[in-house]
Amino acid sequence: MPQWTTPWLAWARDNLFRRARPRAVAASVGFERAGVTRWESPVPWTADAAVLDVLLRLPLSARRKTDFALRLPNATFSADALKPDSDDRFRVSFRFPVPADTVHGDVLWNGRVLATVPVHVLTPDRFLTSLSLTSATVTARFGAGTVAATALVPDRCDGLLATAVLRCPTALAPLAELGLRVVFHDALSGHDFVAPVSLGAAQLARTEAVVAAVCPGAPRHASAWWVTWVAGERTLTSQRIHAIAASRFDAGVRVLETRFALLDATGAVRTTKVPVLGGAERVGPCFVLCGSEPGAAALCRFEITGMVNGLPDPATRREADAIVTDGPTVFVPALFDVGELTGVSGFELHLNGRLLGSASLRPVPAARLTGEGGFAPPPEFAWSAAADHELADRLKRLSG
Numbered sequence: 001m002p003q004w005t006t007p008w009l010a011w012a013r014d015n016l017f018r019r020a021r022p023r024a025v026a027a028s029v030g031f032e033r034a035g036v037t038r039w040e041s042p043v044p045w046t047a048d049a050a051v052l053d054v055l056l057r058l059p060l061s062a063r064r065k066t067d068f069a070l071r072l073p074n075a076t077f078s079a080d081a082l083k084p085d086s087d088d089r090f091r092v093s094f095r096f097p098v099p100a101d102t103v104h105g106d107v108l109w110n111g112r113v114l115a116t117v118p119v120h121v122l123t124p125d126r127f128l129t130s131l132s133l134t135s136a137t138v139t140a141r142f143g144a145g146t147v148a149a150t151a152l153v154p155d156r157c158d159g160l161l162a163t164a165v166l167r168c169p170t171a172l173a174p175l176a177e178l179g180l181r182v183v184f185h186d187a188l189s190g191h192d193f194v195a196p197v198s199l200g201a202a203q204l205a206r207t208e209a210v211v212a213a214v215c216p217g218a219p220r221h222a223s224a225w226w227v228t229w230v231a232g233e234r235t236l237t238s239q240r241i242h243a244i245a246a247s248r249f250d251a252g253v254r255v256l257e258t259r260f261a262l263l264d265a266t267g268a269v270r271t272t273k274v275p276v277l278g279g280a281e282r283v284g285p286c287f288v289l290c291g292s293e294p295g296a297a298a299l300c301r302f303e304i305t306g307m308v309n310g311l312p313d314p315a316t317r318r319e320a321d322a323i324v325t326d327g328p329t330v331f332v333p334a335l336f337d338v339g340e341l342t343g344v345s346g347f348e349l350h351l352n353g354r355l356l357g358s359a360s361l362r363p364v365p366a367a368r369l370t371g372e373g374g375f376a377p378p379p380e381f382a383w384s385a386a387a388d389h390e391l392a393d394r395l396k397r398l399s400g
Helices: 005-017 124-130 201-205 246-250 385-399
Strands: 023-033 036-038 049-057 068-071 076-078 081-086 089-096 103-109 112-119 132-142 145-148 159-167 180-186 192-197 208-214 223-231 234-243 254-264 269-272 280-290 296-308 311-324 329-331 344-351 354-360
Touching: 023 112, 049 103, 049 112, 068 089, 076 089, 132 223, 132 234, 132 296, 159 180, 159 223, 180 208, 192 208, 201 208, 246 296, 254 354, 280 311, 280 344, 280 354, 311 329, 311 344
Parallel strands: none
Antiparallel strands: 023 036, 023 049, 049 089, 068 076, 068 103, 081 089, 103 112, 132 145, 132 159, 159 208, 180 192, 180 223, 223 234, 254 269, 254 280, 280 329, 296 311, 296 344, 344 354
């Protein structure tokens, strides 16, 4: 062959033969679900069909849809559509059943491989393995109030609520097929209360969702409860909740601090350690309560009574409920008109007949000097947090 033909053949190969063949530019894998196409990968096994879109540079001689096919390990599929994109670029699309597992598909033109595209498939096992549950919390409901707890008193408990945050690297849509539920198990009776959890369309389309479940029953006796989150057949997490006796919880309730709540004519409420009634229309004791059982909560009924000449005053007796936890709880059992407190020296707080604390409305009495150079002792006085605050204030002024 003459030497002058070699450069011509190289030019023809680069500019004629190669230009006559399609060239793949990009590829996208997605899926169809309920008539909507989502360009996401991996393709969930619950999808109606998998779709593949390939962007190609096509010469005039290669723009027939029938020339293209997709070859998978188990079958070959013809092109579903061939649409122009821009200039000499066209998009060829394929629609095919979702494979049982991840496969590699060959895009063919007249039997020749133009590109190999991986089709990643999300199987049930992979989805459940990647699913995680965080911030799992069990909340007890007492009347209109709720509190997160790991232990509770079943008396007057109206129900249990379990909440958590679901996370997944992919959309949560497969949960609609697998199902999500919470099992509340009473260890004493052996009974299971199952609460299915349904997710809305917006939650299923996201990778994270806050979910909640209400227990169909409520604790009625001291026992251990297990709260278990289950997706499909996989247990995500399990928590233990203790239902304890009311007498055990009540024995550990104590008063951390005593204050007073004052309501003025404008409706503003303020608290103070020393009761200054000037400008106040209503006043009442304020107790900071706390329980000693770690993580426990209960609805307790307290009794507050005003003291007149050292004796309980039935006219000022009140009952009030409060949810007590192992953290500080500010509790104002009642507010009284200032005129009702004539002769009232203070208040006592009781729980099941046990005195928890007292709040004194009167300042600390002072000793009175006699003409002989001695002093008359002050009357009996119940020391309180207000008295302690007054003593500290006086010592500070003396030292200053």
